[in-house]
Amino acid sequence: MKTKRQKELVNAFLAQLDPAFEAPLYREIALCLSGHGYNPKKQRSYIVFKHDLHGREMAKMGIGWTKDHAPYFSLRYSACKGYSQRFADVVRDYITKNPNKLFPHCEDGNCIFCGEGDRPPAYAYIFPDGESKALCGAKCLVIPGIKPEDMEEIKKLIKEEHVYLMKREVGITVE
Numbered sequence: 582m583k584t585k586r587q588k589e590l591v592n593a594f595l596a597q598l599d600p601a602f603e604a605p606l607y608r609e610i611a612l613c614l615s616g617h618g619y620n621p622k623k624q625r626s627y628i629v630f631k632h633d634l635h636g637r638e639m640a641k642m643g644i645g646w647t648k649d650h651a652p653y654f655s656l657r658y659s660a661c662k663g664y665s666q667r668f669a670d671v672v673r674d675y676i677t678k679n680p681n682k683l684f685p686h687c688e689d690g691n692c693i694f695c696g697e698g699d700r701p702p703a704y705a706y707i708f709p710d711g712e713s714k715a716l717c718g719a720k721c722l723v724i725p726g727i728k729p730e731d732m733e734e735i736k737k738l739i740k741e742e743h744v745y746l747m748k749r750e751v752g753i754t755v756e
Contacts, residue, residue: 582611582615582620582621583615583620587615587620587621587622590621590622590623590628591608591611591621591628594607594628594642594643594644595607595608595611597644597652598652603652606727606728606729606732607642607652607654607727609732610640610642610654610727610732610735610739611630611642613735613736613739614630614639614640614739615630617632617639617739617740617743618632618633618634618743619631619632619639619640619739619743620632620633624641626643626644626645627641627642627643627644628641628642628643629641630642632743632746632747634747634750634751634753635746635747635750635751637657637719637746637750638657638719638721639656639657639721639739639742639743639746640654640655640656640657640721640739641653641654641655641721642654642655653723653725654723654724654727655721655722655723655724656721656722656724656735656738656739656742657718657719657720657721657722657742658704658722658738658739658741658742659702659703659704659716659717659718659719659720659742660702660718660741660742660745660746661737661738661741661742661745662741664734664738665734667731667734668724668734668738669706671722671723671724671725672704672705672706672716672722673706673708675704675716675722676704676706676714676716683714683715683716683717684716684717702718702745703715703716703717703718704716704717704718704720704722743755744756
C-alpha cells in the first residue's frame, strides 16, 4: 500500500476480523494485490482494489455481504486458465443463482467497459448436461470462506489476471 491512508483503511478492515484466522489471510491478499499495484480504496461499505494505470477492479473485500455479516473477498479471474474446481464452482454458483445477471454491464453484445465490439474474457462453465453458459469477465466473484489452502491459487490468479490486464489495457508486458 502506497499511502498511510491506504494502510489505515486496510488495517481498520482487518481489525474487524478474527485476528487468529481471517485477518492474516486478508492481509496476505491485500499485500499481494498491493505488490502488483492494486491500491485499496473505500467504496460504499467495502474496499475495492484498482490499478492506477488501467483503473480496472481486481478485487473487493468487506463485511456484510452474507446474512451472517461475515467477511468476504471477491476476485476478478476471468482471463485465467486452468483454475481449480473450487474456483470453477464459484462461477457455476453465480451463473445458477443469477441467470438474468450474466452480462449486466453489456449492451447489444458490447461491454461498456471496453471498446465497441470488444468484450473482456468471460467466465465460462460447462454443466454436466453439456450446456455451456458464460458470465461477464469484468465482474469480481465472491470466493466464499477463504482458507489458508486457497492462498497459493488466489495469488496465482491475481498475477495471471494482472498480466492480462496490463497487456490489454495499458500495452505493457509484465511477468
